[in-house]
Amino acid sequence: MRSFFEECGCSRTTRCPHPYTIRFRDALGEQREEAGYGTQDDGIERLTQIYAEKRKTAPSVAEARRELGQQTVAEYAKQRRPRQRRMTEYSTGWHVDSSVNVHIIPRLGS
Template sequence: MPSIPKQLARGMGTFAKPCSCIQPTRCQHPYFIRYRDAAGKQREESGFRTQDAAKERLVELYARKSNTPASKAELIRHYGQMRFEDFIGDYMGRQRRLAYGTAYEYEHLARNHLIPELGSRRVETFSPMVVENFLTTMDRLGTPDPTQFKAYGFLKTLLLDAHRKGAISEHPLQDVDAPQYEAERAIVPTKEQIAGIKMAADHDRFSMFVDMMAGCGLRNGEALALNVNNIVADDVYRVTEQVHYRTKKLEKLTHRARNRIMSGPS
């Protein structure tokens, strides 16, 4: 830690007390400091009990700013001043390997939840209180718990990306009470219920679809992508693809290992 100077150099910042006491250096009110960060933005911190504590913090911040390369400072300034709506677009443009479903969900969450409430805010102004207020607003509007959980997850991803770039100096999620959500337990139909479903449908293709889901544990999209070329033995089926529920086209598997071997229905 650098030694504490008796007098601060030009550009290191200032410290003072917000009170009007006759002898401010002897009163119990804490000091606050003002300084400019690496992006040139004026900042303020408070709660320093002594002059030395305030000076020590200013020296630390000045050393950090002095060691920040010009290119990094420009990056911090660029993203810090960016509107959050534009930052979302910038982030999505940098994601080259997002699955179609994930990209669609992110765009939906941004369009319907994040941008209406936070889109005009500058990235550098985000703080835990801003996030808490956003969660409170969703709760007040009656946003379903699963949607709150997903919206917070995407917001967390965006803010941590901005924090890593230096656009948000302090951790934006510190002590935030994140929404919790547990999906309801799935109900597995009995053999009798499965037989009743097939009988009510009275359709050979649908019956085969039900058999593959009930007998092999396939998901909807995987069962719809049924292909005789994937039968590798009399009672073994290799899962290689799925029908996406939005595009209605064959897509690669997600959340499951490709070429997973499944036992055939008994």
């Protein structure tokens, strides 16, 4: 799904100075909008660029992005921590875990 439109109530529908908005589905399948395109051609060009990027992306990469997009910060931190280079568990590892659990997750949310 993709579309472009102009949100205004002007009596002059042609040559209206209001910007165009585009609507499309992102990699997760959620509907997104981008606004601020001066002409229809600018909006169409951006839609074309978005869909060209989607077509170029390999299916495995798209699936990985979908999975990462659905993870919470806490889940990502738990998965990433063991993949990091070997840390000295009694100091650096504890400090990283503490920072994530005490500072990052409460501020960003789960």
